Amino acid sequence: MVMHPRTHSRGAPPDFTLPRPNPNPQRMTDALWWLVCMREALEPEKSENGGTLALKPGYHSYGSRLPDHGLGDSRTDHSIRRAPDRTGPWWKNFTSAHDWTFRDAQRGDYRTISLYTKRLITAMRDPDDLRPDDVYAYTLGQIDNDRVIEGYNEYRDDDETSGDTTHTWHRHDSFRRAIVGSFPHMWKALTIDMGWTYVEWQQSIAPQQQEDDTMTKDEFLTLLKDTDVKAALAAAVFRTDGVLGAPAGSKNPDNSPNTHWSAESYIANIYNATIAARGYAGNAQAGIAAVAKLDFVDEKALAAALAPTVAAAVIGMLPADRDDISADELQSAVTGALREMLAA
Structure with a gap:
């Protein structure tokens, strides 16, 4: 059953059913597409998918088409330069970014984009909230009413900014390529967007205790x-x-x-032994004695x-x-x- 992020009970486990088929499974993982759909459902009237795949430098593209001179080399595209962006089954073939567009922010009303950007940056800055640590590379967006772009870089553990003013109305998220196909990691990202606490996320992934459904x-x-x-x-x-x-x-x-x-068979044996020969009732006694020992079962x-x-x-x-x-x-x-x- 497709979950709805606005009504999903806090602390409840996720449902990773795709609301709609992945439109580009060759270049976008199902896990990222699931997150895109969930974000649209969070703000259906005020937001939309601003895009994932784009054939340009950075996380929007896929690793195999980017300049690659090896791990750590300054000539290597920044989105495949670090180890977490060069491991796993997805880094070479799949986009690893999402632009979340907010229609009201395009009209100058930044309240909605600020809400979601603040939630993410707050979690990134919190040393006790481990959710963003292995999910994100960085994020860029708007948390106030000025024209300055705010963000946070998980690799540097520091604030991030950009000269691209379109980030005042769309939040850009770059995900570590090693996890872009992982539903549990996208669930971490979504619980931050949903406003859940770290403890509530922990509750949602805890092993579910099976109720004893046997009758008394x-x-x-x-x-x-x-x-x-x-x-x-x-x-x-x-x-x-x-x-x-x-x-x-x-x-x-x-x-x-x-x-x-x-x-x-037991009762038949006892009965037959009893009536067949009164003198051989020991067979019946043996059967009764065996039944009596069932206390040890x-x-x-x-x-x-x-x-x-x-x-x-x-x-x-x-x-x-x-x-x-x-x-x-x-x-x-x-x-x-x-x-x-x-x-x-």
Whole structure:
């Protein structure tokens, strides 16, 4: 689902779905295009995409068409002169800049461009805000009402300016080429534009705690009030192989060891042994003794192993018109209930 930066909950993780197809995937990364779209959505009435790719010196161009005399050489274009602009899979073939144009600033109203330029420069100057540090090379824009261009250079850790007065109405951002195809780095940039704090950004990238979606025993017993479910579950558990440890010495027809039986097999063995020869009731006693030892079973492992099989079997045994109950729902129910019941 495409996220909307104006309504996205603070601290919530991002969604990197592209709102529109990348118009130039040969020269612009999807990650940069995603950021462009998000910025347009931040100020749809007052701003627009001023451009990314431009065949001229600097970050707007792609590295392979720029003068390159090696790392650190003064003859090398400034946008591919440093190590962070000469590494990664994107530096040779993709643009690494964005011009964010503000229509109201073109009319002399600098309030909107000032808001977003101040947010970025403030984050860049803050030693405790690490978001811009490995994302930007520099930015240029307008933070007040004069005709002087303001900005900040992350490589020099110092203010930046320009004689190009068009920056009074468009903010120019140069990104380090090593990260221009990285969605997580573009997310850093966007959270600054959105006005989020550093802590809120940290919250958004923290591992999301998975909620335990298993049902409790009480919830499972409520589900069992459904007659169809109860009958199908009983039959499924009864016939599921590998549930109970077999009596010592049990063999398969091919004489291989038989370590686990279904409940049905267990009960049948005990019953048959009992009625077949009263004098040989020891077989039944062995079965009962094995059942008694189930206290030593790993309840969580048993529940996890049994739940998918039982859930699938239940679904298969329900009447055809009972499509209101899903296998996932039953599996979570079985897992939760078994954990509680077996541990009791």
